[in-house]
Amino acid sequence: MPTRGKVASWFAPVGGFGVTISNMFRPTVTEEYPSEKVPTKPRYHGRHQLNRYADGLEKCIGCELCAWACPADAIYVEGADNTPDEQHSPGERYGRVYQINYLRCIFCGLCIEACPTRALTMTNDYELAGPTRAGMIYEKQDLLAPLREGMLAAPHPMVEGTTDTEYYRGEVTGPTPDQVDWVREHRPDDPTLPGGAGVDAANVPGPAAAVMAETVAAATKQGLRGLR
Numbered sequence: 001m002p003t004r005g006k007v008a009s010w011f012a013p014v015g016g017f018g019v020t021i022s023n024m025f026r027p028t029v030t031e032e033y034p035s036e037k038v039p040t041k042p043r044y045h046g047r048h049q050l051n052r053y054a055d056g057l058e059k060c061i062g063c064e065l066c067a068w069a070c071p072a073d074a075i076y077v078e079g080a081d082n083t084p085d086e087q088h089s090p091g092e093r094y095g096r097v098y099q100i101n102y103l104r105c106i107f108c109g110l111c112i113e114a115c116p117t118r119a120l121t122m123t124n125d126y127e128l129a130g131p132t133r134a135g136m137i138y139e140k141q142d143l144l145a146p147l148r149e150g151m152l153a154a155p156h157p158m159v160e161g162t163t164d165t166e167y168y169r170g171e172v173t174g175p176t177p178d179q180v181d182w183v184r185e186h187r188p189d190d191p192t193l194p195g196g197a198g199v200d201a202a203n204v205p206g207p208a209a210a211v212m213a214e215t216v217a218a219a220t221k222q223g224l225r226g227l228r
C-alpha cells in the first residue's frame, strides 16, 4: 500500500473542508418549505379527485375498475343503481361508496389509467397529513371535485334526450332549464340553483379533507415558527 507524503498526511484531516468551502460560493438550492411552496410539475401524482360533468352530474359509474387495478388495495368502491329520484351520474350506475386509503396509496396512478370515464384523476396536492389513521381514509365527499360556477349539484336527471354517450363525448355543456326546474321542485333551498347562495355554499369539504387541511395548516405554522 503506498504511503502518503508528509505534507499530504498533514492536510488530510482538513481536506474534506475543501468541498464545503467550494460549495459556499454556489447559488443556494435549498427549498424554503413550508414558507415557500414550490409548484410541482404539471403531471405530478398527488391527491385524487372524482370529477363531474358540466351539468354537475358525477363521472364515476361505480364500476370498481380502479379498485381492481390498484396494486396496494387502497381503493374501496360500492356501486348502486341510479333511480329517477336519485340520478347521480349518467347511465345506470353511480359510485355510492368511494374510499381511498392514503396510508396504503403509493401514488402510482394505475387507478386513473383504469378509469373508463376519466372520473378519477390526480391533482398536484401533495400536502397529506392527518392526526389519526382513520383520518387518512378519504370518503367520496372528500374526493369529489368542487362544483364550478354554473353547475347544478347532483342528484338530478340527465339532460333531456341524451344518453351517457353524449356525456362521454363532452356534448353536455351545462344544466338545462328542465334540470333546474327539477332541482327547484325537489330541493328548493339548493344553493346551486340560479339565485341561490352559490357554489361556495355547496362546496363543503368532507370530514377527512377538512381535518387534513387543518393538520397541514397547523404543521405549516409550526414549521414557519421553526424557521424564525
Ligand code: SF4
Pocket (backbone or CB within 6 Å): 069, 070, 071, 072, 073, 074, 075, 100, 104, 105, 106, 107, 108, 109, 110, 111, 112
Ligand atoms: S395511485 Fe396507485 S396505489 Fe394509489 S390508489 Fe391509485 S392505483 Fe392504488
Ligand code: SF4
Pocket (backbone or CB within 6 Å): 059, 060, 061, 062, 063, 064, 065, 066, 067, 077, 095, 114, 115, 116, 117, 118, 119, 120
Ligand atoms: S373512479 Fe372510474 S374506475 Fe373507479 S369506480 Fe368510478 S368510474 Fe369506475
